[in-house]
Amino acid sequence: xxxxxxxxxxxxxxxxxxxxxxxxxxxxxxxxxxxxxxxxxxxxxxxxxxxxxxxxxxxxxxxxxxxxxxxxxxxxxxxxxxxxxxxxxxxxxxxxxxxxxxxxxxxxxxxxxxxxxxxxxxxxxxxxxxxxxxxxxxxxxxxxxxxxxxxxxxxxxxxxxxxxxxxxxxxxxxxxxxxxxxxxxxxxxxxxxxxxxxxxxxxxxxxxxxxxxxxxx
Numbered sequence: 001x002x003x004x005x006x007x008x009x010x011x012x013x014x015x016x017x018x019x020x021x022x023x024x025x026x027x028x029x030x031x032x033x034x035x036x037x038x039x040x041x042x043x044x045x046x047x048x049x050x051x052x053x054x055x056x057x058x059x060x061x062x063x064x065x066x067x068x069x070x071x072x073x074x075x076x077x078x079x080x081x082x083x084x085x086x087x088x089x090x091x092x093x094x095x096x097x098x099x100x101x102x103x104x105x106x107x108x109x110x111x112x113x114x115x116x117x118x119x120x121x122x123x124x125x126x127x128x129x130x131x132x133x134x135x136x137x138x139x140x141x142x143x144x145x146x147x148x149x150x151x152x153x154x155x156x157x158x159x160x161x162x163x164x165x166x167x168x169x170x171x172x173x174x175x176x177x178x179x180x181x182x183x184x185x186x187x188x189x190x191x192x193x194x195x196x197x198x199x200x201x202x203x204x205x206x207x208x209x210x211x212x213x214x215x216x217x
Contacts, residue, residue, distance in 0.1 A: 018187065019197045021205035025167055025181025027213060034171075034178055035217045040094035042070035045102035045165075053199050054100060061207035065216040068092055089172055096178065096215075097170045100206070103182070107161040107193060116153045161193035162186040167206065169215065179215055 041058050043051030052071050059067035073092050074080055080088070089097060162184065169179040185202050187193050210216055 019161075019185055019192050019201035020187065021183055021185040021201045023167065023181060023183045023205055023209045025179055025209065025213075027179045027215075028177060030176070031171070031178035035214060036065075036096035036169075036171075036178075037217050038066040038068075038092075038094045038096070039216065040068050040070055040073060040089060040092050040097045040172070042074075042097065042099045043102075044099055048076060050195055050199070053195070054203065057199055057203040058098070058100070058206060061203050062210065062216065068094060070097075095172050097172055098206075098210075099166075099168045099170070100183075100202075101166040101168075103164045103166055105161075105163045107159070109157045109159050112156050112158050114153050114155050116151055119150050121148055121150075157190075158188070159190050159193050160186070160188045161198070163198055163202070165202070169210075179210075179213065 039059075039062060041055045041062075043054035046054070048071075052069065055069035055071055059069055073088050074085065163186075165183045165185075167179075167181050167183055168177055170176065171178050183202060183206060185198050185205075187197065187201070
């Protein structure tokens, strides 16, 4: 019973927890009192699926401030010239562009032991006869019994992951940097190191810090 409880605790520790994020960023003095009314968000250095998820989730977290996912303005169908990029950003109506660039993504898994669950089943059968001699009964026969044990072994691993990214908020009209820094997201546990969990953590932290800094209306 103790071994089973210990295994359950170990498995729970591998799966439990949540990713956490920290932003370290600085605001340019020239934009100390600036507040932007509409953002355009780009995810860079990651695959299309992740970039799309980051852009859309971040825009959702920045609501009610109007926000557009960059992939809808500059779809990854071809290369764009600088003039085309500037023109499309202007057409979007965004007065600021937020870029999240992936710098590093490190994941690790370590074997921590094997959990073995054993189950034993058995059966027995008796056959024979009873003979009466006067007031005494005599039984004669045989009893057979059998049992089998099934064991299932499951290897257990601990999982950890850390992602670092660069954050840059540009003013659309001038191209100047209004706010920049880095974000670090880390997590431990089988379900904590997924892309979805990391994206939720990162976008929540970024949106909160942007609002706290009063960079958006």
